[in-house]
Amino acid sequence: MTPAPSTMLNDRDLPPLFRSSDQSALRHQGDAFRSVRTHLVVLLLATTAAMFIEQASGRIMAAFAAILYGVTILLGRRTSRRRSRAYWQAHRAAAEVVKTLAWQYMVHGGPFHSRVADPDAMFGERLEERLRELRKCGWEDTRDGIGERGMGQVTAQMRLVRSKSYAARRDIYLRDRLLEQEVWYKNRATRAHRSAARWSTLTAALTLLALSAAMLRTAGLLGGADLAGLLSAAAAAGVAWQEVRRHGPLTHAHTLIEQDLETTRIAMSTTVTEAGWAEAVGEAERLMSPAHTEWLVRFGG
Numbered sequence: 298m299t300p301a302p303s304t305m306l307n308d309r310d311l312p313p314l315f316r317s318s319d320q321s322a323l324r325h326q327g328d329a330f331r332s333v334r335t336h337l338v339v340l341l342l343a344t345t346a347a348m349f350i351e352q353a354s355g356r357i358m359a360a361f362a363a364i365l366y367g368v369t370i371l372l373g374r375r376t377s378r379r380r381s382r383a384y385w386q387a388h389r390a391a392a393e394v395v396k397t398l399a400w401q402y403m404v405h406g407g408p409f410h411s412r413v414a415d416p417d418a419m420f421g422e423r424l425e426e427r428l429r430e431l432r433k434c435g436w437e438d439t440r441d442g443i444g445e446r447g448m449g450q451v452t453a454q455m456r457l458v459r460s461k462s463y464a465a466r467r468d469i470y471l472r473d474r475l476l477e478q479e480v481w482y483k484n485r486a487t488r489a490h491r492s493a494a495r496w497s498t499l500t501a502a503l504t505l506l507a508l509s510a511a512m513l514r515t516a517g518l519l520g521g522a523d524l525a526g527l528l529s530a531a532a533a534a535g536v537a538w539q540e541v542r543r544h545g546p547l548t549h550a551h552t553l554i555e556q557d558l559e560t561t562r563i564a565m566s567t568t569v570t571e572a573g574w575a576e577a578v579g580e581a582e583r584l585m586s587p588a589h590t591e592w593l594v595r596f597g598g
Contacts, residue, residue, distance in 0.1 A: 306458070306473045311399050312450035314424075317439050318392035325385035332381060333541050337534045340369045344530045380435065387435040390587050394427045395450070397582045402451070403458040404470040406578025416459065421447025463571050470578065475562040478585055479555055486551035493544035496535055503532035543594060550593035557584050 308316060401407040402420045409416050425447055432438065440446060458469060507528035514525060539545070561581050569577045583589055 306454065306469065310452055310454035312395050312452060312455075313445070314440065314450050315392050315395040315399065318388045318395065318436070321437065321439075322385055322388035322392055325381050325388060329381035329385050330541070334538070336369060337537060341530055341534050343369060345527060348524075348527050384435045384437075386587075387431050388437070390434075391428060391431050391436045393585075393587050394431070395424065397586065398424055398427075399450075399455055400470065400474055401578060401582060403455050404466040404474075404574075404578055405459065405463075406470070406575050407582060408575075408579075410575035417448045417451050417456075420451055421449075424450060463574070467565070467574070471562055471566055475558055475565070475581060479558040479562060482551045482555035482558065486548050486555060489544045489548040489551065492542065493539070493548060496539045496544065500532045500535040500539070503528050503535060507532060546594040549596075550590050553593055554584055554590065 308319075398420060402409045402416055405411045408423070409419060413419055428436065428438070443449070458466060461469075507525045510528055511525035558581070561577070561584065565574075565577050565581070
């Protein structure tokens, strides 16, 4: 499931803005997931403490439960203020914009076809135009000075690839872009499917245990402990975590994209001619866009 090592390109050959935006996206993504996970864990602990209050009626446990519920409220407000998810998505979109424009520039794809008189200027214009919109959504520009803007993001390796023959550019794109992304989506779909199966099994087991606890308590065999309520809360937390991670919808989306990329790669290596190359590259890049993934996710859950 891993392609042969690239002989031409890696992330260091792409615009520096891609790497900085990619790193920021990963940082905000981790922060968003940690915040939700902490919120759910603290809320579950508060529910556990509240259950023990019914048993012991101790002031210490009651105070502890009250503190934990207060912490959950503060965590919720903190999460809403930090807007980590919005920043994560804005930086991810920026990274993908830079990457797709760079690849189209290099292989004469999309609007950067061979007849463009000044591809560097077009790259700079298209890049800044897209980034202006993302700034409104929370993207943070880390570039210093005008030299790093627009055409300043075109690397020497990008120009070298663009100067190659059609056959060379085609082979580079099919191997280092389409095949690499095809394998990436396949691996991600497999991981998401496994995670979905694990969490579904866990929540189903917790729900079954909650049902059993409720029946035992009704029969008077479990005393006064409300284990059914605690187990139900744990199952609900598991379901909420699955909704945050979206394992099921992502499995569906990534599988479809992987299949479409395989079909596209085969067509581009066999039937697409140089005359239709730019259009084919543009369509391939659309399949890999975050907007397309998000559209498929909506129908996959």
